[in-house]
Amino acid sequence: MFTHEIIASFNELELALYNYITKNKEKVAYMRIRELADETHVSTATILRFCRKINCDGFSEFKVKLKMDLAENKQTVIKSPQQSITEFFERTLTGDLEDNMEDAAHLISNADSVIFTGIGSSGILAEYGARxxxxxxxxxxxxxxxxxxxxxxxxxxxxxxxxxxSGENPFTVTQINQLKQDGSKIISITNNKLSTIAKISDITLAYYVTEEWYQDSNVTTQLPVLYILETIARKIK
Incomplete structure (x- = not known):
């Protein structure tokens, strides 16, 4: 509901209103416009202008969207680690992952050096993998x-x-393209073997678990990635 562009457009009063709403979502969702005006010390006209800036025709529509947002967050169900790893073993280890890990280990064992790269949680695991x-x-x-x-x-x-x-990060795709042009062999570890990154890799190790999101964050389990990294490293040794 609140994008970076919208927040940047708020004036001082609208920003104070925004701060109050984000801290009191459940309360605001059931307030009347006059009650919100009294609580935030702004006029009802300021509230209506605020609503229009976030693409709502009025305060009633804004409250509907706010309630929908609250309901969506409450319905978020995060699987347990046991469920995630079971899903990985059932979906992936019955396929060709083992053969692909053997191929990856053979390719790496003949290389002089290995470059790991990733962004976000994948970046953290890439750093772990390098170590x-x-x-x-x-x-x-x-x-x-x-x-x-x-x-x-x-x-x-x-x-x-x-x-x-996801296998679709544009910065990572650009980096792969640079590495490929300079002669590097590419091994990708991703959740989607049909993604752009997978398609331009020499070897793809896909682990097939359900992507999970909490609010705007991707919280998909990374346990399969740890398994794949450590298995390949041990095969090389």
Missing amino acids: YFSSMGKFSVYIKDPHYPINTMFRDNNVAIILSV
Whole structure:
């Protein structure tokens, strides 16, 4: 409901109104316009102008959208770790993941170095992967900046391991394109084998778990990624 552009357009009174609403959503959803005006010390005209800025015809429509937003958040169900890992084993380990991990391990074992990259939670696991592979004897680095300059000498006989839940992050796609043009082999670990990142990779390791969102955050389990990373590293060793 409140985008960056909309918030940036608020004046001082509207911003105070916004702050009050975000802290008291359940209360505001059942208030009359006069009650909200008294609570926030603004006029009803300011409230109506505020409603129009967030694409609501009036205060009644705004309250309907606010209630829908509250209901959606309450209905969010996050699976337990046991459910997530069971789903992964049932969907994935009955397929060709094992063969793909063998292929990935063979490709990596013949490489001089490994570059890990990812953004967000995938970036955190990419950093872990680089450390884990290095601990197992394969020199690896983690690069979190998609525009980081990689020396040409470093890219000789190199494998890049790309982590992405959706497989569609535009910055990561750009980075893969750069690495491919410079001769790197690409291994992607993603939840969707039909994604853009998967399609432009030499080897794709897809883990097929249900994507989960809480509000605007992707909270899809990363347990399968840990399993895949540690399995490949041990196969190399």
